[in-house]
Amino acid sequence: MPFGAELDDEVAAAVFSGSSPVIDVQTHLVRPSRITTAGATALLGFLRMVEPDRWSEPVDHRLLSAPAWASTVFAGSETALALLTSPPGLPGEGVIDNPDIAAARELVDRYAGTSRLLTHAIVHPNLAHGALNHAELDRMADWSSALRPAGWKVYTLWDPPGAGHGPGGPGWFLDDDIGEAFLDRVEALGPRIVCTHKGLAGLITGDTPATASPRDVGPAAAAHPGVEFVVYHSGYDLDPDGEEGPHDDDSDRGVSRLVTSLTKAGIAPGANVWAELGSTWFLMLRRPREAAHIIAKLLAAVGPERILWGTDSVWYGPPQPLIDAFRAFRIPEWMQERYGYPALTPDAIDGILGRNAVELYGVEPTPRDADEIEWISSCRAELAVRLA
Secondary structure: OOOOOOOOHHHHHHHOOOOOOEEEEEEOOOOHHHOOOHHHHHHHHHHHHHOOOOOOOOOOHHHHOHHHHHHHHHHOOOEEEEEEOOOOOOOOOOOOOHHHHHHHHHHHHHHHOOOOEEEEEEOOHHHHOOOOOOOHHHHHHHHHHHOOOOEEEEOOOOOOOOOOOEOOEOOOOOOOHHHHHHHHHHHHHOOOEEEEEOOOHHHOOOOOOHHHOHHHHHHHHHHOOOOEEEEEHHHOOOOOOOOOOOOOOOOOOHHHHHHHHHHHHOOOOOOOEEEEOOOHHHHHOOOHHHHHHHHHHHHHHOOHHHEEOOOOEOOOOOOHHHHHHHHHOOOOHHHHHHHOOOOOOHHHHHHHHHHHHHHHHOOOOOOOOOOHHHHHHHHHHHHHHHOO
16 A cells, blocks of 8 residues: 555545546346356355355345345445356356346446446357257357347356366367357457456366366467457466465466466467456455565556456455555565566556456446436346346
8 A cells, every 4th residue: 555545634535546437347146046056056155265254154145136236336336337247057057147137237228327337148169069069159149139248258167067078178278179169250240359267266166177277368369369358367266275476487377377378379468368357356355465466467468458357246245345455555666676577556557447448348437426326226126026
């Protein structure tokens, strides 16, 4: 935290204020009727692991519902624009489906205006390669026009139940045959934004499959320069036995895997790879030295204009404390000197919290005013019915 912010009101006000609206590119909700599905069970296991005090038994599903999401994200923070996404899952078996995500946007648009919510369409390209013989790639054209997603979300570490594993184990890679077929479809249809879950393998599987690694991001980005790749969680893995440190070219750990992939593929800062901080920032808050290493590595590898703010709300409650902590965070000067790290400047923080997403998604979120969240109570009532 900048010197004096704890004691001086003017310094603190300068630290905790920003010059651009906050854009959260990763938010979630769960339909209460899906709380017993396999996808929800895996999700709740992860949440209990990382925050047992909040998610002890029994889980109150209302805390994860669409009404809670609206209150948590918008009433619980200064977030001006959010993006709603989802974990993976077969239709009817995930915590929400693509039409649910689009329905939430339609309701928010109706009550709050069109500058408050963006959405994903979740794609499982490997469904076309398993025993189910169900090709979601063929559905992308309809989803692109009917659901109007701002981007495509994929989980390379996930296999559909009953589909069997490929030769590399569960999942697929962005640069294998499945990934190439998917990326070709993205280029043909648009939008040309792919958000891929990399790292945090325990969120989905409870283990660490090879396909959770971001090692395929660099090759895929080099082969598809017209596609923007958003690396959700930045490849971070929570290691209970130790913290992630400075980058080592031979490192096969956490965010360093992403750095190595980009370096080997010749992907320079400011190119078509973006690093996202959902859950990663929350988990690093209790490890400030690790946080400094990781933020600094990302600043150097993708550039300050290619880091995106995300929180994974509603998983961790109202995100304003996460926003405040990020505004106050700095990379210590001794670490800059020892490791050659760049500084995390106030301008870079503003960019990460909002301005960078404006460039990626071509949006112009209107600033929030004091009375703007009055729409939430009316929207909550309809969300509760539509996404029960």
